[in-house]
Amino acid sequence: MHQPSPLYRRLLLMAATASALLIALPSSAGSRILGTGAVSAIEGAAGGGLSPWAVLSSTASDNELGATASATQAWVDDYQLSVASASINVHDRLELSMARQTFELTTLGGELEQTIYAAKVRLFGSVLYHPWGIWSAGMMHKRLKDGSVPTALGADDTRGTDAFLSASKLLFNAFLGRNVLVNGTLRNTSANQGGLLGFGGDQGGRAWMAEGSLGVFITPNWIVGTEYRQKPDNLSVAREDDWQSLYSAYFFNKHVSLTGAWLDLGDIAGLPSQQGGYVSLQAAF
Template structure:
């Protein structure tokens, strides 16, 4: 009887130790994904390209681990600048959570004092396929996601009596974007292809609010990315993003860019791009073009 009790006790201790070891392994990021497959940080905080989210989950954690990163992005055009910074975590290569803040400022009169801030919370879930391991199939990796955005008002235009995006014709100062992304990596061709369909009412990503005096309904917007890996640490590519046109004061145009991304290690990436963002408002009616630079650090 004593031997049975001792045996059961040892089995219990062994099982407990095994579970503890498994839990400890989960607490350690394994960084098991291929370099560059964690993507970079998109302007709204999601893992992907600079302009559009991908179906890939951010970070380098595999299905038995997790990954996380922090990023800072600066975009400068002739008349405006945009700063974006935030953090994101990928869990079990299945779920991604992100938190980002944007600050949009003007540099040319009459909007040289303009300052608009926005917070964005994002969630993405992988629902089918695997962009890396399904090389024998044309099935892409597919993920669905949502971004809740809250505009924090307009600064610098108080003398004109403008403090909220609703005064520019927007219907709301907060809103949600919904999207589905499909990403395919062709390892033999060193090529990444991505397509995203976004349902949105956001004006300039939400910087000018949601909905407007012209339209106030969700519209599907197509976003695409293509990237070519010159080697394991360097990629070049291009992106395109359709935009809604909801406001009379904002003749919004589609975004597009060409980029180069450098991955010196899995802990760091640097992305530079030349972006065209179209007209921002009728007050400075010119095609806004400029440089985009993003730094991401994580695991």
């Protein structure tokens, strides 16, 4: 049986304790409307799980500060991904985040570890009030701890940087009286499997990729939707597919959210058709 890393277990415990406290004692929060801070995507930035969104984390508004911490676990047929991440939001203008990903190769043996430092700036707009929604740009710097497996597969680098432009908008009363959240992201990246299999390769390097999501707020606390993330295919020995998810995120209050998802990640490192589940717990302050 797979043992999560001690750091990950400690963070999970902290997140669970903080969440329990925050559910019991709702205290002061940012003033943005519930749910507008999204959840933590696997790369640390506020988003839907697979893809960053234009909204900034937590519910901090123009003169407020916010912070989030989250623990995420994904299980697909031959792999497991654990992510511990944290972010801060400065005045709803700048989001800084960090994520530690541990990718367990359950069938092949071994594990890969990656750290992601990211910054996202809100360029203009608001997910609720602006006719064009909210627009943000960001960077993600990714470093693999031990790049020997990716290098053996043909990756050019063990560190890389993604740049992205993202737009999000809430459409009020758009579907059976419910609000619909739409997001589009364009990402310039050379990352193979998000960076876990290194950067670049014999079949290509940096390219623009499109990501999108569509979610319906069934209630103000509960959003259900789908995400799609186009991916490069740089390694001839490890074919790479686009990612897709169906997700459900529940916001208990402005402090705690729980996300569950079904993932279809396609081929990963030579093992075909990786599908499975995803759970993520976020605490926001």
